[in-house]
Amino acid sequence: MSDAPHLTFDLDMPGVSRGHLVVPGGADHGELLLPVFSLNKGEGPRLLVTGGNHGDELEGPIVARRLIEWLPGAQMCGRVIVVPVLNPLALEAWSRNTPLDGLNLNRVFPGRANGSITHRIADAVSRVLLPMADTVFDLHSFGPKWDCLPAATTHPIADPDLMARTVRMAEAFKLPLTLVWPHNDTAGMFDITAQNQGKVFVCSEFGGGTVGADNLAIYEAGVRNALIALGLVEGKADYPIFRHQSFAQTLETRLSDELKSPAPGIFEPRCSVLDEVKQGDLIGILHSMNSLSAESIDIRAPETSIVLAIASGAHVDANKVVAYVARPLKI
Known part of the structure; x- marks a missing residue:
């Protein structure tokens, strides 16, 4: 086992920084480098944006790269860290799970330093990046086999204050749907790890099926709306038009x-x-x-x-x- 997970640059450096999160190597795979973007403008909210948790959900990585393009000219304060692809091995295989060990990254958090490659990715993110943020946006989609409303989602949270703050943050995306969504297999999910530390975590489900220009514009607008609500960028939030209608509801679902x-x-x-x-x-x-x-x-x-x-x-x-x-x- 090689060195502990670390960043190749100092997150506290003012301005734009680019580098990598180093995931240590192991018996199944060598050292893995995850590209990381950071824009530090001093005091203010601390946000972590991630995509590519599942390798067959391409909307998140695309929207994350778009965010990197315009954020330097728009961010007013605080710090935003963007990791467009958390699991490049799954992305390359266009697979929900990591091909090498068959594991779902979003079911192994907070990970293990001495585990397989999926566990080591989760461990690196949990130990190095998560402590640097107060709020997390994890950009998902339903994947290629589904038609789904663009949604900002959370799970039921025992702490009523954190639950209320999380629902308000999800609603700030102004996507067609804000959803409180229980799961029967929450063990090891990224959001559970973050919420256990008192952090606001919103999982966006950016539709499904074809990855097209119209839908990507809706997803990007949702992220921008959330950044405006956090006070990181200036502007006026807007409800994106979805399938020729303006629709915004907060719903809940049961098992x-x-x-x-x-x-x-x-x-x-x-x-x-x-x-x-x-x-x-x-x-x-x-x-x-x-x-x-x-x-x-x-x-x-x-x-x-x-x-x-x-x-x-x-x-x-x-x-x-x-x-x-x-x-x-x-x-």
Whole structure:
């Protein structure tokens, strides 16, 4: 095992700095260098922006690179650290998980210094970068197989003050959706590690499917809105237009709102994101691949709700999520 994780430059240096976060090598992979951008303008908010946590979600790295382009001419105070790609090995393979060890980076935080490469990436980020920030924006998307509302999300947080501050920060993105989203597998998630340290952490889910110019403009506007709310840049926030309409709601979802395929087959979506559905409305149909005589299976809304994400038409295994629904948040 090589030296401890470290930066190749001093974050406290005024102005723009560029360098790398050094992830130490191990038996499975040599030393890994993650490009890091920093703009330090003295007193003020301390923000960490990361992308590429999952290698098949390309919107985050693209928006992070756009941010680096215009931030030097716009930032007024504070410090912003940008890491466009947290997991370059997964990105190169266009994979959610790291190919070398098969691990999901967003399930191994805070990582281990003596673990496999995914654990060592998480350890380097947790030990070197996370202490430098008060607020974290982790830029995700639903990936290529989903249609999803652009959303700023958080999980339920036990501390009511941190929960309120986090929801307000998420709403400041002014994306079409602000979502409080419980997970049943939160162990090892980046946001849990940050929230345990009292930091405001917003995970943006920048849509899904095709990575196109129109959607990227919405995602970039959302990040800029959040920077304005933090006081890092000047300007007037705006609600981006999504699919020819201005839409902004704060919703919550439950584990029961994960609509799953009861059997393997081809999923056919029968509604779109933003659709309002009532109990029993058709969300999609599952078609058997093994028999033309077998009846297709309807997947229906459990109650009155809004469709926030739906899978593209594709083969799915049994018990795989094919749609998410949600309803207005009540605090």
